[in-house]
């Protein structure tokens with residue numbers, strides 16, 4: 080297995096979540112299989128539980144019916160955030176899981192190879208076919224020392240982000256080993272593997288060792304434990320060393336997770352919101368430590384402090400041990416068990432507000448307000464900040480009492496009651512289950528194959544680091560539109576370039592030009608589906624983030640790179656670009672692009688593997704799969720709903 084080459088992996092488990100999965104199950108329906116082909120698939124209803132109107136409940140009813148129909152578990156609203164529940168109740172060392180969410184690597188905390196992909200990839204994985212992956216480079220992160228009290232494993236991943244940057248992890252798997260790794264409990268490890276997504280990594284993983292055995296035993300699942308340690312003579316492509324004892328509280332400053340500085344050097348500005356929440360950093364120990372910092376204090380009068388815990392079992396353990404009481408006494412507002420504010424579903428900061436969060440992303444607009452600033456910290460720092468109202472560390476509040484935080488560990492037994500999981504039905508019963516589609520559930524649009532001649536205008540000239548939050552902003556309202564592309568596409572790029580949707584719609588076919596790291600952030604394939612619906616045929620960028628690149632390919636948008644990055648400067652919005660013999664040039668992986676407006680030309684290159692090339696030439700993954708299934712003589716599902724792009728009057 081050579082880095083950069085195609086490899087194919089057998090996927091054991093898949094996960095999907097409510098704000099993405101409607102498209103995934105619509106695709107699965109269209110593929111034509113009547114039941115999943117993986118051992119375990121779970122559909123989590125966890126991100127958008129606000130139900131501001133009929134749309135999200137419509138989605139949830141459809142997802143529950145699709146799960147019953149196809150043999151998938153449902154984790155009901157209130158059970159917890161997908162990654163936390165999956166790790167606790169389904170994950171096993173040595174398995175491979177694929178999830179339609181960028182933070183799926185959370186599962187790496189117990190020695191699973193857990194990879195985040197787009198929804199169409201999950202639909203494909205659910206069929207049971209081996210999944211294509213670019214063989215990554217493997218980086219060993221050797222941890223020594225011990226975290227000091229008041230210093231969280233969040234500091235490890237923030238330190239990594241500082242070293243590696245938001246795109247430095249592209250094409251890499253980070254394997255954490257060493258005595259420092261052995262000293263971390265599973266949820267602490269999960270904070271690190273979860274947020275490895277922010278480096279653009281394929282995934283991150285810890286060994287399955289004694290702490291993993293303890294964790295699975297606490298979940299009543301000792302039998303799922305298998306020891307998996309790195310070989311003595313394991314070779315790595317790179318090595319990074321971090322001494323945990325030397326770490327101090329850190330903060331990732333607005334607007335990128337790699338803008339990391341020591342918390343003590345952060346400017347003392349008034350903070351308006353503190354959010355202790357998300358899948359990244361709300362384990363039992365995380366929240367208990369935050370509660371100990373807050374004990375005997377009260378949330379600053381200028382701060383709104385909320386807490387959203389990652390799972391029902393964690394919430395119950397914290398309640399039993401009195402930590403929820405401490406939070407409530409301190410004036411913390413307890414939220415529902417869901418993603419919520421982490422992806423702009425509620426708790427938007429005020430105008431020009433500063434929000435301090437324990438979550439993993441701080442892109443502009445991530446919290447629903449593009450003029451607010453988000454700073455990412457540990458739960459201990461978040462709690463101290465809630466008291467003072469400016470960025471503060473736990474040590475500044477607790478002084479010589481900081482050592483009490485060292486006494487907090489994960490419970491020896493969690494409540495492993497699975498009554499909020501709906502198990503799959505036996506095949507015979509499942510076949511009779513109808514798929515329930517309310518009016519919010521529209522069709523999955525699929526583009527045509529690449530045209531012989533692409534003659535199209537530039538509908539967007541983007542800067543570096545455009546995130547999927549820029550392309551398809553999130554909020555309770557916008558996230559509830561994800562099953563309805565004709566509606567949602569009207570809001571494409573709404574905060575980054577409010578005229579984009581109208582412009583692209585009017586142009587018919589168009590091209591997006593962008594800088595480095597295009598499409599960083601979440602796995603939401605809507606960042607490809609909405610542009611495709613608006614007629615975008617290709618993206619020419621300096622570089623493209625891994626998951627988004629896969630989504631573009633799957634949805635028939637051709638991803639291309641400037642051969643010479645300076646050529647980016649010679650293109651303007653609305654320039655007319657022309658590519659002759661497009662499919663043939665795609666096959667040659669080097670495309671001559673004529674700028675008709677400027678009377679210049681430049682080359683764009685493609686880095687497609689042979690398997691990806693076929694998908695692109697077939698017009699996306701769904702057409703490709705259906706073609707393959709037709710060749711095999713197996714059912715190919717319903718007719719594809721094509722988009723016929725026509726310029727609007």
Ligand code: MIC
Pocket residue numbers: 098099126179180181182422600601602603
């Ligand atoms: C996120 O954290 O941005 C999300 C919301 O979980 C996304 C998924 C999505 O946007 O649908 C992710 O990380 O992939």
Ligand code: SF4
Pocket residue numbers: 126160161162180182357358359417418419421422438439
């Ligand atoms: Fe949910 Fe936030 Fe985790 Fe994404 S990062 S899965 S939105 S809690």
